[in-house]
Amino acid sequence: MAAPDDQMLHNLAKRAKAASETAYCPYSKFRVGAAVLTDDGQIFEGCNVENASYGLTICAERNAVFQMVARAKQKITAVVIYTPTVKPSAPCGACRQVINEFGPDALIMSVCDGEGVLKKKLSELLPDAFGPANLN
Numbered sequence: 001m002a003a004p005d006d007q008m009l010h011n012l013a014k015r016a017k018a019a020s021e022t023a024y025c026p027y028s029k030f031r032v033g034a035a036v037l038t039d040d041g042q043i044f045e046g047c048n049v050e051n052a053s054y055g056l057t058i059c060a061e062r063n064a065v066f067q068m069v070a071r072a073k074q075k076i077t078a079v080v081i082y083t084p085t086v087k088p089s090a091p092c093g094a095c096r097q098v099i100n101e102f103g104p105d106a107l108i109m110s111v112c113d114g115e116g117v118l119k120k121k122l123s124e125l126l127p128d129a130f131g132p133a134n135l136n
């Protein structure tokens with residue numbers, strides 16, 4: 001699928017923000033939402049889910065990717081992340097690695113409550129990534 005146009009990105013940003021509303025984050029109180037766009041135009045959302053055993057927390061981005069896989073889709077075109085911050089923030093390292101598995105060429109866009117938007121290719125955020133081909 002071609003790179004998403006501005007209208008699609010706007011829609012994904014809305015979906016990501018809406019997804020943040022169901023975050024389970026009693027410890028950080030930091031609500032994050034993500035929306036994944038697949039190569040066939042489907043959208044999957046995720047929120048962060050924390051745990052009393054803090055390290056078991058799953059980020060919104062990985063949750064959204066796993067929702068996609070659970071619905072038998074495996075090709076990511078774009079991921080949009082919403083954080084309730086004044087500046088946009090890119091996915092953590094673990095999420096970059098998981099996105100790489102299904103979307104090495106994906107567009108990553110971060111939106112927030114402030115003005116800025118961060119737009120990068122996953123390959124810029126995770127250069128020289130370790131991926132499926134490295135197991136050959």
Ligand SMILES: O=c1ccn([C@H]2C[C@H](O)[C@@H](CO)O2)c(=O)[nH]1
Nearest residue numbers: 028030032048057059060091092
């Ligand atoms: O890109 C990010 C960064 C953080 N979090 C979550 C993890 C934790 O629940 C909270 C604070 O780090 O935000 C995400 O979901 N995605």
Ligand SMILES: [Zn+2]
Nearest residue numbers: 059091092095
């Ligand atoms: Zn993460």
